[in-house]
Amino acid sequence: ETGVTQSPTHLIKTRGQQVTLRCSSQSGHNTVSWYQQALGQGPQFIFQYYREEENGRGNFPPRFSGLQFPNYSSELNVNALELDDSALYLCASSLVDRTGELFFGEGSRLTVL
């Protein structure tokens, strides 16, 4: 049990729609990262938030955006969904001054039809 909770756990959308995924960080953690994991692949870094600002971004288009709130919870928004966006979206929290260990949530599985 990592203390990181994500919602929803599963959802189905159609091409062109928009989706918002939510994450509640582990208590005391001030950094949240989002990863996309396609089936049979390793997680891919989308972006990280620290002190409510984006602090690093992977190779994802601008239609992937996020927010971090004062209570360190976070949202991932994806606009204009494409079929290839179907994946498990993982949120991970950490403490910026610690060893780098990430605490992952259970993920939100998105299916785009």
Next chain:
Amino acid sequence: GQQVMQIPQYQHVQEGEDFTTYCNSSTTLSNIQWYKQRPGGHPVFLIQLVKSGEVKKQKRLTFQFGEAKKNSSLHITATQTTDVGTYFCAENSGGSNYKLTFGKGTLLTVNP
């Protein structure tokens, strides 16, 4: 960008046999982390290696970081059915940026 390559992609063993997965990079790694993901689950942190030639043990698991910091391995002695899952290595670029670059993972299945 930095890539970490993992081999093998799959490994099936009989319970009690040993298992090793390897992680390789063409460039020097700042550090390496290992995660385990059970089927249908999420990645769970196992360990981080930072120093050249570092070896760490956790019960039946042994983790090594190469002298040149370009490779790492995870060895499991006498596998059990609870070891089933995908093992990922990941490089942490360090600092305040916790961008992890994951390998594709090695899926371990164990026949009881």
